[in-house]
Amino acid sequence: MNEENANDVPSTPSEDPTVTTPTDMAGDAALASMGERIGGYVIDWAIIIVVALLIPILGSLVAIAYALTKDCLPFLNGQSLGKKALKIKAVTEDGQSLSGNWGAGIVRNVVFFIPFFPIVELFVLNSNKDKGMQRLGDQWAKTKVVKAG
Numbered sequence: 001m002n003e004e005n006a007n008d009v010p011s012t013p014s015e016d017p018t019v020t021t022p023t024d025m026a027g028d029a030a031l032a033s034m035g036e037r038i039g040g041y042v043i044d045w046a047i048i049i050v051v052a053l054l055i056p057i058l059g060s061l062v063a064i065a066y067a068l069t070k071d072c073l074p075f076l077n078g079q080s081l082g083k084k085a086l087k088i089k090a091v092t093e094d095g096q097s098l099s100g101n102w103g104a105g106i107v108r109n110v111v112f113f114i115p116f117f118p119i120v121e122l123f124v125l126n127s128n129k130d131k132g133m134q135r136l137g138d139q140w141a142k143t144k145v146v147k148a149g
Contacts, residue, residue, distance in 0.1 A: 029091070029095055029147065031133050031144065031145065032086075032133070033133075034129065034133065036086050036147075039086050040083045040145075043082030044070055044081060044082035044083075047081055048063045049063070051063045052064075067113070068109050069105050069109070070082075071089075071105045071143075072098040072105030074099050078098040087147060087149065088145055088146065088148055089145065090108065090138075091145075091146055092104065092142060092143055093142045093143065098143065104142065107140050107141035108137040108143050109137065110137075111136060112137075120136070121135040124136050
């Protein structure tokens with residue numbers, strides 16, 4: 001960096017030296033484990049069910065909206081509540097936050113509304129442990145889940 005650019009603020013969070021994200025040997029963000037992913041899923045769906053049951057009609061609408069957009073809500077910095085609790089986050093394949101990326105967020109989560117599809121996703125996730133831990137929703141949305149730091 002030359003002297004006149006030394007005080008420039010990095011344009012992306014991945015260039016910001018104050019942002020710490022666990023990385024693997026290649027410098028990429030470390031992938032979340034299967035246990036972390038399942039834990040985040042359980043926490044999120046517990047929240048969704050409680051909200052839906054507490055307020056019959058409005059709660060159901062809020063629960064559905066949260067279930068579809070939980071990984072791209074800007075006020076949660078692109079993390080669902082379950083992922084935040086377990087310090088993991090869904091990102092694009094090139095490592096960008098899903099905050100405000102509504103298309104990718106909805107594509108990766110809409111599959112959970114298909115009956116029995118979460119079981120299919122669990123099998124796919126388990127079979128892809130050595131290939132990047134992507135379930136079908138991740139593959140279609142071009143996302144992955146990584147450790148947040």
